């Protein structure tokens with residue numbers, strides 16, 4: 001195995017990776033291209049990927065598009081309602097960098113400041129095939145045991161404090177841009 005990192009393949013991880021139920025939160029425009037994954041020809045269900053009826057039955061929280069500060073509170077609550085082990089997949093450029101809304105007063109610039117993101121699906125907007133690639137990447141990471149669970153995450157109750165941190169970050173960023 002020269003040069004290649006070897007991961008431990010456990011039975012539990014293998015089984016988990018073959019049945020990924022998602023709770024998908026359509027926070028913005030980036031959500032439009034995910035539904036085609038649930039039908040022909042992509043048909044993500046053949047990989048065990050399908051929507052869950054509630055966060056209590058979900059393995060992965062899928063966030064699609066920019067996240068406002070109010071939405072963040074809901075997302076954190078959903079994440080806390082999910083059983084361990086749980087994963088997070090985020091699509092679009094906006095929740096990673098601010099994207100088109102980088103100077104907006106109401107959006108969060110980096111979702112991974114608040115939730116542990118396992119897979120990013122970049123794009124504006126990501127195409128259906130990109131979402132599928134994201135799911136397959138998550139599947140691989142789970143089956144190789146590369147995602148450690150449980151992970152420490154702030155409680156949604158501490159959100160005000162988190163939002164102040166976000167505002168502080170944003171102000172620093174704006175000051176840098178303005179010189």
Ligand code: SF4
Pocket residue numbers: 028029030064065066091092093094095099100123124125126
């Ligand atoms: S990256 Fe583009 S498609 Fe996605 S939320 Fe931002 S503006 Fe919308």
